[in-house]
Amino acid sequence: MKTLGYLSYALLACLPFSEAHPGMGEQMAEMRRVANKIQRRQSKELIGDLATLADSKLTSIGKDIKAILLDQQNAESSTIDASIPAGAIGSAACKADLCCHWKWLAYEMTAKFNGTSGRCSKFARQAVRLGFHDAGVWSRDSGYGGADGSILLSNEMSRADNNGLAAIADQTNKWYTKYNQYGLSMADIIQFGANVATVVCPLGPRIRSFVGRKDNTKAGPTGLLPGEKDSADVLIKLFQAKTIDPHDLVALVGAHTTSQQHFVNTARDGDPQDTTPGIWDVAFYPQTTNNPPVRVLKFQSDINLSKDSRTSPEWAEFSGSGGQNHWNEDYSVAYTRLSLLGVNNINDLKECTKVLPARRSSFVSEDQKVLDMWLAGQFNQLNNMVDDAIQLTGVTTGT
Ligand code: HEM
Numbered sequence: 161m162k163t164l165g166y167l168s169y170a171l172l173a174c175l176p177f178s179e180a181h182p183g184m185g186e187q188m189a190e191m192r193r194v195a196n197k198i199q200r201r202q203s204k205e206l207i208g209d210l211a212t213l214a215d216s217k218l219t220s221i222g223k224d225i226k227a228i229l230l231d232q233q234n235a236e237s238s239t240i241d242a243s244i245p246a247g248a249i250g251s252a253a254c255k256a257d258l259c260c261h262w263k264w265l266a267y268e269m270t271a272k273f274n275g276t277s278g279r280c281s282k283f284a285r286q287a288v289r290l291g292f293h294d295a296g297v298w299s300r301d302s303g304y305g306g307a308d309g310s311i312l313l314s315n316e317m318s319r320a321d322n323n324g325l326a327a328i329a330d331q332t333n334k335w336y337t338k339y340n341q342y343g344l345s346m347a348d349i350i351q352f353g354a355n356v357a358t359v360v361c362p363l364g365p366r367i368r369s370f371v372g373r374k375d376n377t378k379a380g381p382t383g384l385l386p387g388e389k390d391s392a393d394v395l396i397k398l399f400q401a402k403t404i405d406p407h408d409l410v411a412l413v414g415a416h417t418t419s420q421q422h423f424v425n426t427a428r429d430g431d432p433q434d435t436t437p438g439i440w441d442v443a444f445y446p447q448t449t450n451n452p453p454v455r456v457l458k459f460q461s462d463i464n465l466s467k468d469s470r471t472s473p474e475w476a477e478f479s480g481s482g483g484q485n486h487w488n489e490d491y492s493v494a495y496t497r498l499s500l501l502g503v504n505n506i507n508d509l510k511e512c513t514k515v516l517p518a519r520r521s522s523f524v525s526e527d528q529k530v531l532d533m534w535l536a537g538q539f540n541q542l543n544n545m546v547d548d549a550i551q552l553t554g555v556t557t558g559t
Contacts, residue, residue, distance in 0.1 A: 190482075193477065193486065196407075196473075196474075197231060200231060200405065200407055201230060201231045201232065203405065204229060204230045204231055204405075205229075205403045206226065206229055206230070207229065207403055207497070207500060207501065207503075207506075208500060208502070208503050208504045208505070208506045209504050209505060209506055209507050210222065210225065210226050210229065210506050210507065213507055217507070218507060219507055219508070221370065221507070221509055221510065221511055222506060222507035222508075222509075224368075225370065225496070225500070225506055225509070228368070228493055228496050228497075229496070229497055229500075231493055234489060234492070234493070235367055235368050235489075235492035235493045235495070235496040236365045236366055236367060236368070236488065236489065236492045237366060237367075237368050237513045238366060238518075238519070239513060239514050240514060240516075240518055241259070241263075241514035241515060245257075245260050245263045245264055246260040247260060249261065249264050249338075249342075250341075250342065254342070255342060258510055258512065259512035259514065259515050261339055261342045261343070261344055262344070262352065262371065262512040262515050263512075263515040264339075265335060265339055265344065265349070265352070266352075266356055266515045266516060266517065268335065269287075269335075269352075269353055269356040269357070269360075270356060270360055270517045272284075272331060273287065273356060273357050273360040273361075274360055274549075275438060275548060275549020275550060275551075276549065276550055276551045277438070277525075277526075277527060277549050277550055277551040277552065278362060278523060278524075278525075278526075278549075278551075279361070279362065279437070279438025279439055279523075279525075279549040280357060280360050280361035280362070280364075280418060280438045280439075280440075280549060281438070281548055281549040282327065282420070282547045282548055282549070283327060283328055283331060283357075284357035284358075284360050284361055284418070284438075284549075285357070285361075285418045285419055285420070285437075285438070286324065286325050286327055286328035287328050287332075287353040287354055287356070287357035288354050288357050288358055288415050288418070289324070289325060289328075289415070289419075290311065290325050290328050290329070290332065290350055290353065290354065291307075291350055291351050291353065291354025291355075291495075291498075291499060292354070292412070292415070292498065293311055293316075293321065293322055293325065293385060294306075294307055294308070294309065294310065294311040294312075294347070294350045294351075295307035295351070295498050295499050295500075295501045295502070296384060296385055296402065296498065296501070297310070297311070297316070297380030297381060297384050297385065298380065298381075298384065298402060298501040298502040299381075299384055299401040299402055300401055300402070300403065301401065302380070302381045302384065304376070304378065304380065304381070304502070305380030305381050305384070305501075305502050306380070306501040306502015306503060307347050307350070307351055307373055307498075307499055307500060307501055307502055307503055308347050308373065308374065308375060308376035308380070308502055308503075309345060309346030309347035309348075309349075309350060309373075309375040309376065310375075310376045310377065310378060310379055310380050311329075311350070311380075312329055312332060312333060312336070312346055312350070313346055313375055313376065313377045314376075314377055314378060314379035314380075315379055316379050316380060317329055319382065321385040323422070323423040324421075324422045324423050328353075332346075332349060332350060332353060335349055335353075336349055344371075345371075345372075345373055345374065345375045346375050347373035347374065347375050347376075347503075348371045348372065348373050351369070351373065351499045352369055352371065352512070354495070354499065355367045355369045355495075355499075355516060356516060356517070358440065358495070359516055359517060359518075359519045360517060361418050361438065361439060361440040362438075362439050362440060362441075362520045362522075362523035363439060363440040363441050363484060363488075363519075363520065363521065363522075363523060364440035364488070364519060364520075365440075365488035365489070365491060365492045365519065366513070366516055366518070366519040367492045367495055367496065367513075368492075368496065368511065368513045369511065369512055369513045369516060370499075370500075370506075370509040370510065370511050370512075371509060371510055371511070371512050372505065372508055372509040372510050373503050373505075373509070374503075374505065384398070384402075386398055386399075386461060387461070388424050388459040388460060388461045389460050389461065390461050390464070391464055392464040392465050392467070392468035392470070392471060393468070395409065395461060395464070395465060396409065396468070396470055396471070399412075402498075402501055403497065403501075404494065404497060404498065406468075406470040406471045406474070407471075407474050407490070408490070408493070408494035408497065409465070409471065409494075410465060410471050410474040410475055410478070411474070411478070411487060411490040411491045411493075411494040412491065412494050412495065412498065413461075413462060413465060414442070414444060414445065414478060414487055414491060415491075416433040416434070416444050416459065416462060417433070417434055417436070417439070417440060417441055417442065417443060417444035418437060418438055418439065418440060419432060419433040419437065420432045420433075420437045420543075420546065420547050421433065421457055421459075424457065424459060425457060428455075428457055429543060430543030430544065430546065430547050431455050431456070431457040431543075432455065432456060432457070432535075432546070433448075433456065433457060433458065433459065433462070434447045434448075434452065434456055435447065435452055435453060435456060435531075435532075435535050436525070437546060437547075438546070438549045439523060439525070440488075441484065442478050442479065442483040442484050442487050444462075445466070445475055445476075445478045445479040445483065445487075446479040448462045448463060448466045448475075449463075449466045449467075449475070449479070452535075453532075453535040453536050453537075454535075454536065454537045455534065455535045455536070455537055456535065478490075526551070526553055527551055527552035527553040529553075530542070530552040530553060531546070531552060534546065534552075
């Protein structure tokens with residue numbers, strides 16, 4: 161550990177050199193990133209059963225997840241099983257194959273999350289938020305809650321925290337009714353949905369997807385989800401109590417890049433948090449600190465995080481060149497941790513990443529002209545269309 165610490169200081173010591181040699185800027189930024197990562201690794205905390213299990217007891221999945229949680233391994237994967245499912249839904253052949261029903265479900269989710277515009281739909285965005293709101297109801301002190309399906313198996317949906325999640329809740333309940341009889345838990349369906357949604361959003365990472373979480377019908381504790389007016393200090397402490405450090409918090413809130421709010425300001429229903437809703441790009445970070453077009457509605461909580469000295473350096477890193485790959489990598493590691501909060505059988509989980517759809521590493525927004533006019537405050541009636549990720553080119557608007 162000490163060696164790593166010295167190495168990071170040595171790397172940091174090189175930094176002023178880049179100012180005298182402008183060509184070295186990118187290399188220095190990368191060195192700074194590596195140095196920061198080395199420092200972060202030293203404070204990473206293990207969770208669930210991984211916190212107590214000896215290395216000799218770990219399964220290969222347990223070892224991989226441990227390495228991801230310690231920030232020693234990437235959480236993205238491009239391994240795809242392109243074969244047809246082992247059998248029809250409910251067939252003996254499908255039941256005999258661990259990921260067969262997950263594959264059918266991935267097909268259904270992909271269809272629901274993909275908009276005709278190529279952007280991801282409101283169901284996708286809500287699925288990512290649903291994953292957060294199920295898993296995030298946990299803290300080191302709570303003793304219960306977390307990624308246990310309770311957001312849909314108990315009365316948690318009646319809490320104001322969960323306003324805006326009704327459509328994905330209805331849809332996920334339908335998927336649960338169809339697939340739970342084949343052994344798919346609500347907790348897993350929710351987290352799998354978040355990962356399918358993330359990769360369906362253009363530019364989104366393909367996050368390794370583990371299954372085997374246990375369901376819980378008991379509502380999780382209250383007061384553990386953030387509010388959009390919270391100070392950076394409140395947010396940082398709230399997430400630290402979930403073992404999520406300030407760096408990972410900055411990576412996670414980047415999910416607002418896809419967002420279109422409904423309840424923060426109801427008079428501005430459908431207004432996005434950056435100029436590219438439904439796209440998993442990094443535009444959200446610089447636009448939170450700058451002056452985006454009028455329709456972009458910034459959350460005070462995001463502004464607060466962009467300014468605090470504990471979170472602003474990472475905010476700037478994601479905003480800069482190379483920010484997309486850096487963010488995808490860091491988001492994937494941070495989301496893997498989030499998706500396992502409160503899970504105490506991590507070592508026994510299995511992996512079905514191979515059934516996720518492929519990621520899209522580029523995207524052309526063909527309706528950008530209309531979108532730009534909408535972002536400039538025109539065409540109010542387009543809100544729901546953008547929200548549903550419908551191709552806008554050729555839409556007869558009239559104001
Ligand atoms: C700093 C803490 C956070 C706060 C205060 C916050 C707050 C909010 C609020 C108020 C909304 C708008 C809901 C609406 O009006 O419809 C929202 C949307 C969203 N949040 Fe967060 N959030 C936070 C962190 C996160 C994290 C960690 C994730 C995921 C990992 C996430 C994912 C999303 C997504 C995807 C949406 C868009 C939903 C949609 O478009 O329907 N948020 N968040």
